[in-house]
Amino acid sequence: MIVVGVGVGPKMLTAEGIEAIQNASVVYGSGRALELAKPYIPENTPIDTIKDYKNIHLLPTDAVILSTGDPMFSGLGKFATDNDTVIPGISSFQVACARLKVNLTNFSCVTAHGRKDIGSARDELIQEIGLGKNVFLLPDEKFGASEVCELLAEIGVSADVYSLEELGYPEEKILKGDVLNPPLPVSDLYGLMIVLK
Numbered sequence: 001m002i003v004v005g006v007g008v009g010p011k012m013l014t015a016e017g018i019e020a021i022q023n024a025s026v027v028y029g030s031g032r033a034l035e036l037a038k039p040y041i042p043e044n045t046p047i048d049t050i051k052d053y054k055n056i057h058l059l060p061t062d063a064v065i066l067s068t069g070d071p072m073f074s075g076l077g078k079f080a081t082d083n084d085t086v087i088p089g090i091s092s093f094q095v096a097c098a099r100l101k102v103n104l105t106n107f108s109c110v111t112a113h114g115r116k117d118i119g120s121a122r123d124e125l126i127q128e129i130g131l132g133k134n135v136f137l138l139p140d141e142k143f144g145a146s147e148v149c150e151l152l153a154e155i156g157v158s159a160d161v162y163s164l165e166e167l168g169y170p171e172e173k174i175l176k177g178d179v180l181n182p183p184l185p186v187s188d189l190y191g192l193m194i195v196l197k
Helices: 015-022 031-040 053-058 092-100 116-130 145-154
Strands: 002-005 027-028 045-048 065-069 085-087 107-111 134-137 159-165 175-180 192-195
Touching: 002 015, 002 107, 015 031, 015 065, 027 031, 031 045, 031 065, 092 107, 092 134, 092 159, 092 192, 107 116, 116 134, 116 145, 145 159, 145 175, 145 192
Parallel strands: 002 065, 002 085, 027 045, 027 065, 107 134
Antiparallel strands: 134 192, 159 175, 159 192
């Protein structure tokens, strides 16, 4: 299979990704990923929504699998084997750094999104903050802005906290808060950036 990152929002597909989509025998993806790639999918190409992510390795070898953002950042690239191709996309982390004009090099990325065990995301966040790293976090409904800021306050961290909602979409919104006054996102489609003071 060919896993293509479609980017975090509209107009964020790479030329390599577009070419793979245009030459695909069949295209699979979530509803959101298919919508982002729709302008590039030829009319006659079969399209299907992925229903069982754990079995995508059973799809045809020439199938294109769309992954929102970048496939290797909490995306479908984790299902790729040595025989598969992964084409990167523009991730929420890259866009967040560009919007806030912060350098990517002093950041760690943590994901709580889709994890059954939120405790491991909490531990990873504490570890990276302990190393003096800023953190970009993909939250989960059980570990969102309020819970993250509560945890940071408990361990005595002082930081600016940004909620970056709907990146790349017309509804894009960036809220700034801090550990004691967390930004409260409205959308479920957001990332958190924690910048140590």
